[in-house]
Amino acid sequence: MGTSCSSQPISSNTNLSLSDKKATPETVSLYKKLNQLTQKGFLFGHQDDLAYGVNWKYEDGRSDVKEVTGDYPAVYGWDIAGLEKDDTNNIDGVPFAKMKQYIQEANQRGGISTISWHFDNPATGKNAWDNTPNSLKTVLPGAENHQKFTSWLDKAATFFLSLKDKNGKAIPILFRPYHELTGGWFWWGKGNCTPEEFKAAWKFTFEYLQKKGVHNLIYSYNTGSFGSKEDFLMNYPGDNYVDLLSFDAYQNNDDKEGKKFIEGVQAQFKILNEIGLEKHKPIALAEAGYEAVPDANWWTGTLLKAIGDYKISYVLLWRNHGWQEKEQKMHYYVPYSGQLSEKDFVNFYKLDKTLFEKDLPKKLK
Numbered sequence: 001m002g003t004s005c006s007s008q009p010i011s012s013n014t015n016l017s018l019s020d021k022k023a024t025p026e027t028v029s030l031y032k033k034l035n036q037l038t039q040k041g042f043l044f045g046h047q048d049d050l051a052y053g054v055n056w057k058y059e060d061g062r063s064d065v066k067e068v069t070g071d072y073p074a075v076y077g078w079d080i081a082g083l084e085k086d087d088t089n090n091i092d093g094v095p096f097a098k099m100k101q102y103i104q105e106a107n108q109r110g111g112i113s114t115i116s117w118h119f120d121n122p123a124t125g126k127n128a129w130d131n132t133p134n135s136l137k138t139v140l141p142g143a144e145n146h147q148k149f150t151s152w153l154d155k156a157a158t159f160f161l162s163l164k165d166k167n168g169k170a171i172p173i174l175f176r177p178y179h180e181l182t183g184g185w186f187w188w189g190k191g192n193c194t195p196e197e198f199k200a201a202w203k204f205t206f207e208y209l210q211k212k213g214v215h216n217l218i219y220s221y222n223t224g225s226f227g228s229k230e231d232f233l234m235n236y237p238g239d240n241y242v243d244l245l246s247f248d249a250y251q252n253n254d255d256k257e258g259k260k261f262i263e264g265v266q267a268q269f270k271i272l273n274e275i276g277l278e279k280h281k282p283i284a285l286a287e288a289g290y291e292a293v294p295d296a297n298w299w300t301g302t303l304l305k306a307i308g309d310y311k312i313s314y315v316l317l318w319r320n321h322g323w324q325e326k327e328q329k330m331h332y333y334v335p336y337s338g339q340l341s342e343k344d345f346v347n348f349y350k351l352d353k354t355l356f357e358k359d360l361p362k363k364l365k
Helices: 025-037 064-069 096-108 146-162 195-211 229-233 259-279 298-307 342-350
Strands: 042-047 075-079 112-116 173-176 217-223 244-251 283-290 314-317 322-324 329-331
Touching (some): 025 217, 042 064, 064 342, 096 112, 146 195, 217 283, 298 342
Parallel strands (some): 042 075, 217 244
16 A cells, blocks of 8 residues: 555555446446556547547548557547537537547547536636636526526536447546636636635536436546645545546646656646545546647657656547647647657557557456
8 A cells, every 4th residue: 555655546546436326337347447557557648539630620530649659549538618509519610429429439449538618608608718707606506597507517418428339328438527627717717716616516517417317427626737735625526526636737838848847747746646545536637738749759758757657547638730820830739640759659659558549458347
């Protein structure tokens, strides 16, 4: 059994149990598998991987990760923003019908999907980045936007319940609502609501989805940067409402060597590792990356060092959007064929501890 400073948290997490006591057998199985796989290494994930990449969109079977490594990621990230407004496509232009198909295809190959939700600000009708203070308070039971908000949750529930495999069983999903909650840029973020309000919103969401019959979710509590245990847990709704602990971290251009990124991620994993051990919850780096990967050895030279020896469940890299007309720059986070860091990414892929789709057991027993 590791001590609090051990870098091997999850080996001692044998008594894991999902917060949803009615979780489907497949969901329970995936949760156990996520935990067991930390003994082998960490899963590699990529946002919107099957939908588009640099210079292509919606071409069956394509994936920038696969074109470089010959293998798909183990984890696929998606976002359901737009669902609340009955949009046909999500916030990044991905049709929900296609997203569903991609989640089914990935699941059939043994891949895992994680879903975030950049939902609009229910108080103002503007997007998720409209951080008008006290907006979250308006969705709580009895408040003016509560009914609107439950109608959004109804739509999310319908979508989650529609994710079925070919045998008609619900596909398990890692659900990451209210993400990056320690930052102030989203309407549910720090400074825009009190910890009590946040916890109430989380608990309501958790209980309401279950009331709607949704039992295929593994709930991920996710922060931006944090400096202490107290900081990370400030809005934590409790062990019975959370299954996985994670944070997001990006390298910036003012840190070309990646020194700040490595030190920051390591410092946060040290804290999270301790919390994960105490609470018997797996830990993850739910979003990461260095835009346009300008460092040829970023994968083995920076990302691998940032994760270090910590037993984490997965790391997910952000999306490969390609050229951004408005910003006049390239926006992508994993290499495509011919990209500067391609060779190092292949070296990263070949490591025993980096788990891609072929490393996953086909069927979650």
